[in-house]
Amino acid sequence: MSSRILHPGLRGRLMSADLAAALIHDGDNVGMSGFTGSGSPKVVPQALARRIDDAHHRGEHFRIGVWTGASTSAELDGALAKVNAMDLRLPYQSDPQCRARINAGQMDYIDVHLSHVAQYVWFGFFGPLDVAVVEVAGILEDGRLIPSTSIGNNKTWLEQAGKVILEVNSWQPAGLEGMHDVYYGTERPPHRKPIPLVHPNDRIGEPYLKVDLDKVVAVVETHHADKSAEFSPPDxxxxxxxxxxxxxxxxxxxxxxxxxxxxxxxxxxxxxxxxxxxxxxxxxxxxxxxxxxxxxxxxxxxxxxxxxxxxxxxxxxxxxxxxxxxxxxxxxxxxxxxxxxxxxxxxxxxxxxxxxxxxxxxxxxxxxxxxxxxxxxxxxxxxxxxxxxxxxxxxxxxxxxxxxxxxxxxxxxxxxxxxxxxxxxxxxxxxxxxxxxxxxxxxxxxxxxxxxxxxxxxxxxxxxxxxxxxxxxxxxxxxxxxxxxxxxxxxxxxxxxxxxxx
The missing domain is CATH 3.40.1080.10 (Glutaconate Coenzyme A-transferase)
Structure with missing residues (x-):
């Protein structure tokens, strides 16, 4: 049993990436974690890409909508774009294969202000969110989730999705616990209240993500590094x-x-x-x-x-x-x-x-x-x-x-x-x-x-x-x-x- 998965019920939902990917179906809208290569799921998207590629070779239609925080990684955007798995992508991408599909007219792309994505999902503007695939650094005894190296839209994906797949990545340092501030005070109009943040370093929420445990259909263990950014020295x-x-x-x-x-x-x-x-x-x-x-x-x-x-x-x-x-x-x-x-x-x-x-x-x-x-x-x-x-x-x-x-x-x-x-x-x-x-x-x-x-x-x-x-x-x-x-x-x-x- 993984030391990162402390909730007994969720330990009972451990499965392989292939079995978890089998829970995603043609036409689903899938919210994936990840922001600039950090905190994106590492193995379920690749297993899903293999599954969709096999379906295409059998002559079956299988494409999904992919919603993220921002750009992700070759293991997510690249793997899915390579096999023409995405019918729709939003709100931001930077993968060469993904970009090529969009510019060839083979994939719909909605370029959205990043601040708008969560509320547009709350409002139902993009349709239902069927599945969330979210990487976390750990699961506590009470089912709260330790976020990894990005939060992005993960709070919204976990709240809005009909089904949730968690990737628990032991490569992410356990010491990340406590670095996050997840604010749960946002409301839909007309019930919005001021957000009580007055200094950039204020903490107004809590260090964990919440999820309805009944929605978690799979937990997958991973040990894979984030895709690190590469920068050239200033010229x-x-x-x-x-x-x-x-x-x-x-x-x-x-x-x-x-x-x-x-x-x-x-x-x-x-x-x-x-x-x-x-x-x-x-x-x-x-x-x-x-x-x-x-x-x-x-x-x-x-x-x-x-x-x-x-x-x-x-x-x-x-x-x-x-x-x-x-x-x-x-x-x-x-x-x-x-x-x-x-x-x-x-x-x-x-x-x-x-x-x-x-x-x-x-x-x-x-x-x-x-x-x-x-x-x-x-x-x-x-x-x-x-x-x-x-x-x-x-x-x-x-x-x-x-x-x-x-x-x-x-x-x-x-x-x-x-x-x-x-x-x-x-x-x-x-x-x-x-x-x-x-x-x-x-x-x-x-x-x-x-x-x-x-x-x-x-x-x-x-x-x-x-x-x-x-x-x-x-x-x-x-x-x-x-x-x-x-x-x-x-x-x-x-x-x-x-x-x-x-």
Whole structure:
């Protein structure tokens, strides 16, 4: 009997991954745990993929809907996408095979703000949730569940699913117990009450997940590592972007628009984000806090140095070395790190009230400040909006960043008009590339365009952007946001035809 499964009744429901997967049927909607590769089920999705693949070879129809917290791992998204097992995927993905299926029209994909997912499931907007497959680090004697390295939407999956399959992963450190804060006070309208969180490190719930034990149809033991994040060392471009942001934040402190310890930080995932965090760690600020959706290497370094006093997150997204260091001293990190459900970590009211400084990546922005963070050349999904919209619209400061070019200089990140809009000009306050920073606050569209071209565009594309703007000012029918509609998307069309935007 596993020492991680202390409830006698649930020990009696132990079975293999193959037997558990047999409890999932064609047409089911399945809520899977996992957020950025952390805390996703490891063996049931692979057993399910084998089962569905066998059914397809027999000529049987077998496809399911898969709902998660965010992106997961090759063992989940990759395994199921490979055998064309998913009829629908939501709310965010980053797996290459999953992306290929979506862009080939072989899989429906709903790109949803991460803060919306749980409540949309409560409201029944997506239909019934038939099965939940959730990884946990252990089961207590009374049936409460110890969450693992992410919470994501697990609270909602366990509440809403008709059947529950638990993967108990003994690879996850037992010391994770007590790091989580699961708030059970959310209600459906019109009975909602204020969420009593006033500091990023507040604990307002309990350290365990609850489940109706009668719904648990299978318990599967595993001993498999999370898929760790891989980050490259910051390069000159990402360090230049980080430098511009650091200078800007110091300027805001000097002018009294930010306190000396700043405001709680949110940062997207990736090499540029880690470079920004590295810059902050080496900068003049102390006693910072983070209220974000992923805890990555840069924030761990800030916690180690004392630059960051505490961090609230929905999941870990650490490199193998950082994860090993984290797991080696969980007693230390438990006092500084809180892991929450994403319905709380990404809650718009909390983001606005706490005054978050939001820093997120983008694919492209246009000269008026509209941002595309999800689509390549207008039609192909990259990953999804994730939580960037939750934070951008409600943040105290909304910052978007990217290198000024892509594909070896063939693509300009700054274009006359974005090919897809995720964040309108109304939600974008600051744009940053390696060339500079454009502070768009309090600026009309025409003034925004001047700043973005001057400060953010790559020198090789700047003259063409300036030429477009001047001709639009001379010839557009309206002069609030001047555009030449027959040219506005011509840069993208030219790239698709010639391989270069110029």
């Amino acid at each position: 000159a471009t990402s360090r230049a972007i980080a430098g511009h942001i650091l200078d800007f934040l110091q300027h805001e402190v000097k002018h009294g628009r930010l306190p000396a310890e700043l405001l709680p930080l949110q940062s997207g995932v990736g090499n540029i984000a880690n470079a920004v965090l590295e810059g902050l760690n080496n900068g003049p600020f102390k006693g910072l806090t983070a209220y974000t959706e992923v805890l990555q290497d840069g924030m761990l370094e800030m916690l180690k140095s004392g630059t960051l006093a505490s961090a609230s997150s929905a999941a870990l997204a650490l490199s193998p070395a950082a994860l090993a260091e984290f797991n080696a001293d969980l007693d230390h990190w438990r006092r500084r790190v809180v892991l929450r459900p994403q319905e709380i970590s990404n809650h718009p009211e909390l983001i606005r009230r706490l005054g978050i400084i939001a820093m997120n990546g983008m694919i492209e922005a246009d000269i008026y400040g509209n941002v595309n963070s999800t689509h390549v050349m207008g039609s192909s999904i990259m990953n999804g909006i994730g939580g960037s919209g939750d934070f951008a619209r409600n943040a105290y400061l909304s910052i978007f960043m990217a290198p000024s070019t892509a594909k070896g200089g063939a693509i300009s990140t700054l274009v006359p008009m974005v090919s897809h809009v995720d964040h309108t000009e109304h939600d974008v306050q600051v744009l940053v590339t390696e060339n500079g920073l454009a502070d768009l606050r309090g600026k009309s569209p025409r003034k925004r365009a001047e700043l973005i071209i001057q400060h953010c565009a790559h020198p090789s594309f700047r003259p063409e952007l300036q030429d477009y703007l001047e001709r639009a000012r001379a010839g557009a029918s309206g002069q609030h946001t001047p555009h030449l509609l027959d040219e506005a998307l011509s840069w993208h069309g030219r790239y698709l035809k010639t391989g270069h935007m110029r």
